[in-house]
Amino acid sequence: MTAATTRSTCPYCGVGCGVLLTPDGQGRLTVKGDPDHPANFGRLCSKGSALAETVGLSHRLMTPRVNGTDTDWDSALDHVAKTFSKTIAEHGPDSVAFYVSGQMLSEDYYVANKLMKGFIGSANIDTNSRLCMSSTVAGHKRAFGTDTVPGTYEDLENADLIVLTGSNLAWCHPVLYQRILAARKSRGTKLVVIDPRRTASCDGADLHLALRAGSDVALFNALLAEIDRRGLLDRAYIDAYVSGADNAIAAAKASDPAITGLSDGDLKTFFDLWIGTEKVVTIFSQGVNQSSSGTDKVNAILNCHLATGRIGRLGMGPFSVTGQPNAMGGREVGGLANMLACHLDLENADHREAVQGFWASPAMPDKAGLKAVDMFRALGEGRIKALWVIHSNPAVTLPDADRVRGAVEGCDFVVVSDITERTDTARGADVLLPAAAWAEKSGTVTNSDRTVSRQRAVLAAPGIAQPDWWILAEVAKRMGFDGFDWTSPAEIFREYATLSGIAGSFGRDFDISDFKDICDADYDTLSPFRWPQSAAKQGGRFFADGGFYHADGKAKMLALTPRDPASMPDEKRPFRLNTGRLRDQWHTMTRTALSPRLSAHLPEPFVDMHPKDADRLGLKPADLVRLTSPHGTSVLRLRRTTDVAPGDLFVPMHWTGETAPSARIDALVAPVTDPISGQPESKASTVAAEPFPAKWYGFAISATSFDPDCSYWARARTGQGWRAELAGDTIPDDWEAYARSLLKQSETSAQVLKDPKRGTFRIAFYQDEILIAALYVGPEPVDLMRDFLAGLPGTETLWALAGKARGDMPDPGPVVCSCFAVGRNTILREIEEKGLTTVEEIGACLSAGTNCGSCKSELAGLLAAVEVSEPAE
Incomplete structure (x- = not known):
């Protein structure tokens, strides 16, 4: 490993993979898996492999902004501190709330929890981990x-x-x-x-x-x-x-x-x-x-x-297995509204007294705060009057998301700390604070098997962005609180480790007090370790020989009676909606959507529906489907598949107002929660489904970003620019004028092909014979070589209106293997021409499936669908 390479961790799921980061001095990175990290031994998934494509400045928030105006840190932080202090003075500590995130490092989480519970004196701090674990x-x-x-x-x-x-x-x-x-x-x-x-x-x-x-x-x-x-x-x-x-x-x-x-x-x-x-x-x-x-x-x-x-x-x-990189760390620091730090109990008076004494804090709540769904309900009702959201997008991810978005927009005072202003939540904020991103900030994260790893900064934060712990500590000091005078995350880690020793003295499981005196140099070089790390226990497993944490030292088996989901399908809403993740996308795509190859696998939101249900509703392949519930409406592309049972639907949860406004699927999800955990029921809402009555369908490509204006659109980044699926319920009077406005090409020369009788229209814009943008429209979903066309902007392609590849330019087809950007048509050609019969042979020929392996099922499906001919002699 060269001196310029730094060990860090991946910022995606709870596996906690180690990565090797090598900056090029120009703000870019090379990212490889760390062969010595115990979570992944060098392997990375498609998202981790594409991390280098997600750094850059085009999407970044780089200066504080108050009421839409850029300002300096002193002005912004003073404003936040004064407003929170005034709100607390007038309405009490429970009138304010923090909504934080598993994207935060443990040191950041620790500061937020200390500020809210120990000094503001409220337990109204909850995390988007509430939604997953x-x-x-x-x-x-x-x-x-x-x-x-x-x-x-x-x-x-x-x-x-x-x-x-x-x-x-x-x-x-x-x-x-x-x-x-x-x-x-x-x-x-x-x-x-x-x-x-x-x-x-x-x-x-x-x-x-x-x-x-x-x-x-x-x-x-x-x-x-x-x-x-x-x-x-x-x-x-x-x-x-x-x-x-x-x-x-x-x-x-x-x-x-x-x-x-x-x-x-x-x-x-x-x-x-x-x-x-x-x-x-x-x-x-x-x-x-x-x-x-x-x-x-x-x-x-x-x-x-x-x-x-x-x-x-x-x-x-x-x-x-947890869904976020530091969901476990958030649990450890007490980032949930019903917990104290280090697995101590908020409602245990001895635990509260110990933590308050350690922090020398003026106040400590004695009951749980508002969990995520209840917090945003209180926001909408005006009971929460000041909210601070950190690295999360609740206006998209919480159930009943339209109501949540409205609550954010209607709140008296909303602060958002994030790396971008381009989120549905940030658009409703009064104050935007530019935070350091992954590869720009340092601290620790804990993965799903209790392994604590360092995340390290290798890039300078852009503009005047700062790490979350610094932002939180500065606000705390400006609110008049002592105990926030850290100068580095190492100092916070030492304090956190010391507090964990107090938890250990109560017999709690989380204890990393071996590190309470760690020096800065050792923190900088800290290798992954599994907690606990204390005089009493070093890593390992729990409970083979008892040692449980109830008062009697025993585990409890629970008498359980099955319960139906909160709502059941009926004649009015006959479908059960299941939401979930895709292979190549992450949360609301603020990071993964920056990578063209991650966006290429499934670039458009969709609903999986059983063919029997689709036939009953008169839906054809590639039709648009409108789903409705009492809480909202979504429009998505139909995928007919027997992967779901009749009566069940599956929709991915990643699209937002930035990428596909009609696909904000959590707008349909009922705000029903588990009565014990407060976790929303995100996989069993009931909905109705019907064909979306589009009058026209379109597909657009462009070398530069554009903002669609129609009743349905889904936009994705490509290697050459952008692509978008479009549909409308009204037909423009002038298609060329519409296309020029849509693609921002008011003066550019154009080729036009239209057939008014069939209702088709195609236009391509050129600059010195270089294709800049194109739009293809028809009364039905347009049959085109989409993935091939998406690669044409910026090239000399005077025949783009054909909508298909020339014979000497084969169409790779939709991406199957994102790690190596291998398309479906490329794989099928190799199967047929070389007589490939196994997934391993495809991998040897094209590398597909040889990195993270998550495309192997699709490769197997392609093999099953092809009758392989004998290879030519």
Whole structure:
């Protein structure tokens, strides 16, 4: 490794992959996987591989802005501090709130939590992690007494059976999925996927259980009852370390497995695998958590592992995988409204007194604050009068998102700290504060298996942007608070580690007090470590020999009764809406949408619908579909697929007002939450569906950005500029005038091809015979070689109006492998011309599938669809 290369961590999911960053001195980076990092051993997914494409200045917020006017830090910070202080003085501490993010580093999180809980004196600080893993936190605390992940990533390589439930690991955590596939190959590990939807994770699985949406408790209750029926309870473990087993088993026996919709044969196969395999790891994620009964679902899984003693030992245990890079770190610092730092309990008077004494703080709340959904409800009702949002976009990601957006816009005072002003939330802010981004800031993050890693700065922050801890500390000092005089994240880390020692003295699990005296130089070179790190315990697993954190030292099994989702399909809204992530995009795309190759795989929002439902509604392939709920409306492109069951829909959650306004899918999601965790039910809202009555459809390409103005549009970046899908419910009077206005080409020379009888219109704009932009319009979805056309702006292409490739310029087709930008048509040509018969042969020929492997299921699908001819002699 050269001196110019720095070890850091990826800013995407909770796998916590290590990366090697090499700046070029011009503001750009080379990014590679760190072969020595214990999370990924050099592997990166498509998003991580494209990180270098997401740095730059074109999208950045670089100076503070107050009421739309650029200003300096002193003026902006004074304004924020005075307004928050005045609001608290007039309306009390609970009239203000912070909404923070798993994008923050632990040191940033720590400062925000200290300021709100210890000095403002309110618990109104919550995080977007509430939306992805708070049911796991609640389930862990109910079962274990604290929020402890028992196992480690090494368990994945040592399990004989892995169960994925509510997790499309192949797309959402590809590096972990590749570790599992390697174990399957080397030691024959079995794989079961539990998901109502068929996903990439199902390909190659030994069993896919397409259970009825929301019926996870019934399934794991049935498993627990079967464990008992077969006499395979670990009575020694239960008697020594577990309470509540008899009641939990009785409730499981009373539960009806038919609720799952699974056949007796599939249930028996699953039971035989799970019960007959000692070394089993059950991985769960958003499909379990994002539910009005998410906490019960978590505990149903934990019940089965506790009943068999399969926890905390090599190759076995329940395992929650988090969706954000520092969701775990946020849990550790108390970033949730119902927690204190270091896994101490907010409602425990001794814990509160200890933290308040350590901070020497003037106030400490004695009850939980407002969780995310309730916080923004209070904002809309005027009970929250000042809000600070940090690195999050709740106007898109929270349920009932239109109401949330309105609440932000109507609030008396809103501060947004972010790297860009181009978010739906930032547009409603009174104050914008420019924050340092990934690769510009330093601190620590904690991944899903409790490994703490350094994130390091290798680029200068642009303009006068500053790290979040500095911004928060400056506001705290200007509010008159002591205890915020840090000069570096290392100082904050030392304070945090010292506080964790106090937590350790209470017998809590999170204790990294070994680092309380770490010097700056050692912090700078800190290698990844797994907590705890204290005199009492060094990393490792939890609970193989008990040691739980309830007062009696035992775990609790819970008696659980399956509950239906909060709303059920009916004649008015017959579809159940499931929302989730795509392989190549991240949250609301403020980072990933900057990468052309990440945008090339699935550049347009869509709804997956079963062909039977599409036929019943009279929908043809590529039609637009309008979905409606009592909370909002969305318009999306139809994808007919048997991956979803009849009556179920799947829509990705990434598009925003910046990229596709009609696809803000959380506008349809009901603001229903789990009563224990406060996590929204994001996978079971009911909606109606109907064809969208478009009068015209269009496709546009341009070398420069443009702002569509029609009833439906979806815009994506390309290597040559931009592309957009368009549709309208009214036809312009003058298509050429519309095209010139749309593509900002008022004076540019143009080629025009129109057929008024057929309702088609095509126009291409040129500058010195170089294609600048083009628009293709028709009364039906326009049949074009889209991916080929997207690469033409900036080239001498006088025949662009044809809408297809010339014979000497083959069309690569839609991107399948984002890591190496390999298109579908390229793969099909190689399969046919070279007689490729396996995914491995495709990889050897084109490299597709050889990096993160998350496209392998699509490669297998292409092979299955092609009748391979004999290669030519």
